[in-house]
Amino acid sequence: MVVNGKNISYSxxxxxxxxxxxxxxxxxxxxxxxxxxxxxxxxxxxxxxxLNALLQLQHGELTIAGIDVSNENDIWRLRRICGMVFQxxxxxxxxxxxxxxxxxxxxxxxxxxxxxxxxxxxxxLLVDMEGYDKRAPNSLSGGQKQRIALAGxxxxxxxxxxxxxxxxxxxxxxxxxxxxMMRKLHKAGKTIIAITHYVEEAVHADxxxxxxxxxxxxxxxxxxxxxxxxxxxxxxxxxxxAVRVYYDLLDAGVKLKECPITNEELAEKICKLx
Amino acid sequence: xxxxxxxxxxxxxxxxxQTVHALQSVSCSIDxxxxxxxxxxxGCGKTxxxxxxxxxxxxxxGHIFLDGRDINDKSYDRNLLRQSIGVVFQYPxxxxxxxxxxxxxxxxxxxxxxxxxxxxxxxxxxxxTMGFDFEKIRKQSPLALSGGxxxxxxxxxxxxxxxxxxxFDEPIAGLDPYGRQNFMELVSRxxxxxTTIIMISHNMDAxxxxxxxxxxxxxxxxxxxxxxxxxxxxxxxxxxGTEPQQIASLISKGKNTLLDDVVTYDDLIFAxxxxxxxVEQHE
Numbered sequence: 001m002v003v004n005g006k007n008i009s010y011s012x013x014x015x016x017x018x019x020x021x022x023x024x025x026x027x028x029x030x031x032x033x034x035x036x037x038x039x040x041x042x043x044x045x046x047x048x049x050x051l052n053a054l055l056q057l058q059h060g061e062l063t064i065a066g067i068d069v070s071n072e073n074d075i076w077r078l079r080r081i082c083g084m085v086f087q088x089x090x091x092x093x094x095x096x097x098x099x100x101x102x103x104x105x106x107x108x109x110x111x112x113x114x115x116x117x118x119x120x121x122x123x124x125l126l127v128d129m130e131g132y133d134k135r136a137p138n139s140l141s142g143g144q145k146q147r148i149a150l151a152g153x154x155x156x157x158x159x160x161x162x163x164x165x166x167x168x169x170x171x172x173x174x175x176x177x178x179x180x181m182m183r184k185l186h187k188a189g190k191t192i193i194a195i196t197h198y199v200e201e202a203v204h205a206d207x208x209x210x211x212x213x214x215x216x217x218x219x220x221x222x223x224x225x226x227x228x229x230x231x232x233x234x235x236x237x238x239x240x241x242a243v244r245v246y247y248d249l250l251d252a253g254v255k256l257k258e259c260p261i262t263n264e265e266l267a268e269k270i271c272k273l274x
Numbered sequence: 275x276x277x278x279x280x281x282x283x284x285x286x287x288x289x290x291x292q293t294v295h296a297l298q299s300v301s302c303s304i305d306x307x308x309x310x311x312x313x314x315x316x317g318c319g320k321t322x323x324x325x326x327x328x329x330x331x332x333x334x335x336g337h338i339f340l341d342g343r344d345i346n347d348k349s350y351d352r353n354l355l356r357q358s359i360g361v362v363f364q365y366p367x368x369x370x371x372x373x374x375x376x377x378x379x380x381x382x383x384x385x386x387x388x389x390x391x392x393x394x395x396x397x398x399x400x401x402x403t404m405g406f407d408f409e410k411i412r413k414q415s416p417l418a419l420s421g422g423x424x425x426x427x428x429x430x431x432x433x434x435x436x437x438x439x440x441x442f443d444e445p446i447a448g449l450d451p452y453g454r455q456n457f458m459e460l461v462s463r464x465x466x467x468x469t470t471i472i473m474i475s476h477n478m479d480a481x482x483x484x485x486x487x488x489x490x491x492x493x494x495x496x497x498x499x500x501x502x503x504x505x506x507x508x509x510x511x512x513x514x515g516t517e518p519q520q521i522a523s524l525i526s527k528g529k530n531t532l533l534d535d536v537v538t539y540d541d542l543i544f545a546x547x548x549x550x551x552x553v554e555q556h557e
Contacts, residue, residue, distance in 0.1 A: 267524030
């Protein structure tokens with residue numbers, strides 16, 4: 001297990017009266033694509049902010065690639081292994097030139113100066129943004145900005161990449177660009193942890209962790225979780241549209257062979273009906 | 275209040291010295307009581323347009339009229355403009371700063387002529403309209419609330435001024451689906467009560483469901499404007515549109531038949547029942 005957590009609890013309140021996380025056990029395999037799904041305030045961001053020690057562990061145990069997150073001496077090593085892309089692309093830039101922005105993390109890790117240009121270029125290539133090195137981040141579209149933010153993370157060659165609601169600010173094209181990027185990195189062997197409350201973004205994950213009121217209420221195969229409408233209802237998550245159509249048709253007396261989770265599967269099953 | 279936008283252009287120089295034509299010769303109008311969505315790719319000029327309408331930017335060329343009067347005319351009362359138009363910016367929650375929720379909501383009323391009892395009533399109304407229990411929330415620190423709650427408090431601060439026109443820039447980005455639905459229903463109720471709503475959003479499904487009219491921008495120009503449903507239907511099968519439209523398009527291609535008139539989820543279910551069961555009525 002690349003991520004191994006037991007009994008993690010966290011409270012933002014010094015008086016410990018309300019918990020943002022309560023007794024969460026977490027295990028994620030190397031190379032897995034996991035989606036952490038939950039409504040606003042369910043604790044999903046709080047949970048993943050423990051993974052690279054943006055939040056300090058208060059209760060429980062957590063190791064990432066064998067590193068204990070509560071060991072302060074390992075924080076820099078940990079953050080190199082576990083990179084994170086955030087929701088708002090505009091808040092993540094530290095330079096007015098793309099290449100300098102991507103180089104920022106490398107400089108902080110004291111990567112030899114002569115190695116930096118090549119690493120910046122490889123990172124740009126990975127996010128399909130080669131040729132954009134001299135551009136100003138603010139001249140780019142939302143999807144492009146997120147890809148540049150991602151390139152800054154990838155330049156450090158992390159094993160685990162966390163995407164914290166990275167599509168929330170994007171237009172429909174930008175959203176597709178970034179989702180495509182997640183799938184590509186997963187295929188390349190990276191461990192992907194994506195946080196979202198949009199089920200349609202979870203359909204490509206290997207597994208789903210369902211959070212509600214600071215607790216993990218379910219975890220399992222994506223298809224099993226996304227078709228369990230009762231469970232999603234408890235989590236206050238709207239089922240994928242394909243699942244909603246399946247059940248509405250069932251109520252009307254039309255039974256499809258099995259419950260689809262993507263729109264493509266739904267269309268295919270409807271087209272097969274006599 | 276009638277908003278008339280006449281041949282509006284806005285040009286600026288970006289930090290690298292390049293001239294950017296953010297808006298070019300935009301003309302359109304928004305009637306009192308309309309619920310208008312503004313859509314277009316990132317960088318197409320949506321935010322520039324609303325900043326101009328709210329009088330927060332001055333046009334390079336052209337005019338914005340409120341009930342026939344040019345808001346950039348020197349004789350136009352800026353206080354009247356501020357009271358008439360409320361703007362909720364992207365991520366309004368980062369603008370909260372007071373020690374309690376009620377003080378934060380009250381800030382916009384600092385210079386109003388309302389008496390203290392009327393002000394308190396107004397704050398209570400704004401917070402209750404945003405779905406809060408006033409007594410429970412009033413003394414809480416706005417900074418200790420969840421993201422969704424902070425956003426509702428920030429919007430209550432704009433509502434408290436009771437503007438005739440409310441402008442939202444991406445208000446539902448980052449809200450979960452139920453939060454999104456509740457928020458859109460709330461805005462619809464404000465619209466039913468007579469407030470003109472202008473909303474920028476990338477969320478096609480929400481716009482299709484709730485707005486009455488759409489303005490479509492591309493590279494600083496209005497490329498379409500009209501009734502929301504007509505615009506969505508006019509895009510045809512091969513554009514992205516709403517999610518139900520995409521599903522209808524996939525089924526239409528696969529079955530080689532047409533699932534017509536689908537924009538919203540209810541349309542899709544109706545069209546499928548009609549196709550598969552021959553049911554003709556919306557239930």
